[in-house]
Amino acid sequence: MNLDFSEYQTMIKTQARDFLERECPKSLVREMEVSEDGYSRELWRKMAELGWLGMAFPEKYGGSGGEFMDVAILIEEMGRSLLPGPFLSSVVLGGLGILDAGSDRQREKFIPLIAGGDVTIAMALTEPAASYMASGITTRAMHTNSMYSIEGSKLFVGYANVCDYLLTIAMTGEAESPENGLTAFLVPVKLPGIRCNVIPTIALDKQCEVVFQGTEVSQEDVLGDVGGGWRVIEKAMLRGAAAKCAEMVGGAEAVLEMATSYAKDRVQYGRPIGSFQVIQHYLANMWIDVETARSISYEAIWKVSQGLPCKREVASAKGWVSQVYNRVTERGIQIHGTIGLTRDHDVSLYYRRAKAAELAFGDLNYQREMIAQEIGL
Numbered sequence: 001m002n003l004d005f006s007e008y009q010t011m012i013k014t015q016a017r018d019f020l021e022r023e024c025p026k027s028l029v030r031e032m033e034v035s036e037d038g039y040s041r042e043l044w045r046k047m048a049e050l051g052w053l054g055m056a057f058p059e060k061y062g063g064s065g066g067e068f069m070d071v072a073i074l075i076e077e078m079g080r081s082l083l084p085g086p087f088l089s090s091v092v093l094g095g096l097g098i099l100d101a102g103s104d105r106q107r108e109k110f111i112p113l114i115a116g117g118d119v120t121i122a123m124a125l126t127e128p129a130a131s132y133m134a135s136g137i138t139t140r141a142m143h144t145n146s147m148y149s150i151e152g153s154k155l156f157v158g159y160a161n162v163c164d165y166l167l168t169i170a171m172t173g174e175a176e177s178p179e180n181g182l183t184a185f186l187v188p189v190k191l192p193g194i195r196c197n198v199i200p201t202i203a204l205d206k207q208c209e210v211v212f213q214g215t216e217v218s219q220e221d222v223l224g225d226v227g228g229g230w231r232v233i234e235k236a237m238l239r240g241a242a243a244k245c246a247e248m249v250g251g252a253e254a255v256l257e258m259a260t261s262y263a264k265d266r267v268q269y270g271r272p273i274g275s276f277q278v279i280q281h282y283l284a285n286m287w288i289d290v291e292t293a294r295s296i297s298y299e300a301i302w303k304v305s306q307g308l309p310c311k312r313e314v315a316s317a318k319g320w321v322s323q324v325y326n327r328v329t330e331r332g333i334q335i336h337g338t339i340g341l342t343r344d345h346d347v348s349l350y351y352r353r354a355k356a357a358e359l360a361f362g363d364l365n366y367q368r369e370m371i372a373q374e375i376g377l
Contacts, residue, residue: 003298009073012055016077019050024081026346032084037162038206039085044117053087054115056096061111068096068239068305072246072298079250082349084205086120086159092243093236094121094167098186101224101232106186110165121186122163123240124154124210125233132237132362134178134230139212141170141183146219148172148185150193150212160196160208164189167236168212169229184229185221192216203356238311241318241361242304245297248325248357252293255332255350256286262336273335282335286328293324312374319367325354 005013023043032039047053056071057063071092078087095114098106113119129136139152150170160166166187175181189196193215199207224232260283263274273279300317303310329351333340340347362370 003295003302005073009070012070013073013077015050016052016074017080019046020077020081020083024083026082026349029082029084029349033204038159039162043083044085047087048115048117053091053117056091057099057111057115061099061107062115063111068242069298069301072243072301072305075243076246076250079247080254082251082353086122086163088240088243088247089122089158090114090120090163092239093123094165096239097167097184097232097236098223100235101184105220106223110186119165120159120163121165121167122157122160122208123233123236124157124160124166124168124187125237126156127152127154130155132366134182137169137171137178137182139168139170141172141185141217143172147216148183148218148221150185150187150215150217152212154210154212156199156207157196157210158208159206160189160210161198161206166194166210167223169233172226172229175227179230180227182229182233183226184223184232185217186223187212187215187217187221201356203352205353205356237361238314239304241314242297242301242310244357244360245293245314245317245321246301248321248354249290249294249297251350251353251357252286252290252321252325252328255328255347256283256290258347259283259286259332259335279335282331286331289324289328293321296320312371315362315367315370315374318361319364319371322354322358322364322367325357329354 023046028040051064052074054063055066055074056068059065075088091114095111098110102110110119114121126132127136127138139150139154141148141150150168152170157166166189168185168187169182170185171181172183173181193213195211195213197209199209201207263279263283264272266273296317300310300313303313329347332347333351336345336347339345342348
């Protein structure tokens, strides 16, 4: 396993940092928090022109034939800049899910549009039971007259308010194991019988409630096999959790740099606060946290990229990095003092994102359960 970046990957990282520092200042992040869409369509178009939206897809579908590792490097820089938008849901969850499980027709239809920035996808998975397990799915898709009628509700569907399609999982039959009775659908959001409401969250990141009331979809909207939807979602969850780790590492590194710079400049009792041992130890521990988080994340990301078994590694990374991001942002606020607690300071933006990221793709207890299963308990 070689985790050193190639020349191409180093170029991706440099280009992304330069672009996002210029195009995604914190003023834009704050503006998008209170906007109706929650992200900048102009910035999305520029990202498509740079080839970011097609990086993960083969050239024959309008992509650049990159690896998942390349996409993760890009996402780390997005996390550093707190870039708002449906990149993770549309490209990593939706686009790569279609590439894996979609029919030739679905690939030819959707992937060029995703790569070009013309179509976005949100994943509608979790429900009021707040479970990432197959047993938590109660939304049903009843098969009648060659159509499926979807009934149920989904919670915390990121950017469903602006996406064009919903990657939705629903029960299509009874089975001994819940995993075998589920089917994945690509549901156009403009179909009759879909209601979407934005849920207020600490991160102000456009998480939505989606309610299906007799929404009719056809066999052509099935992604993968009927009854085999959980395999699609499980793979999407692995990729999503690994990508989220990269995003959190980027955010944690940004907070470390902000806190270090502040400790050098802030003078108290006639000397910079960074000269006090307690602050030095805080920052040293933050540095250790960020570097270990990066190491464990990229080991998991590399395994995902290579198509190797990686459930244990991804669960370990997601559980650990979620804790790191919270610790680092909390210490960052503490080092900044009272000003760090205000919404006007950038460090508070990262703190709120860290609290939201902790729950995405399963909280710490969920990841512990995944690890326990993987080690045979």
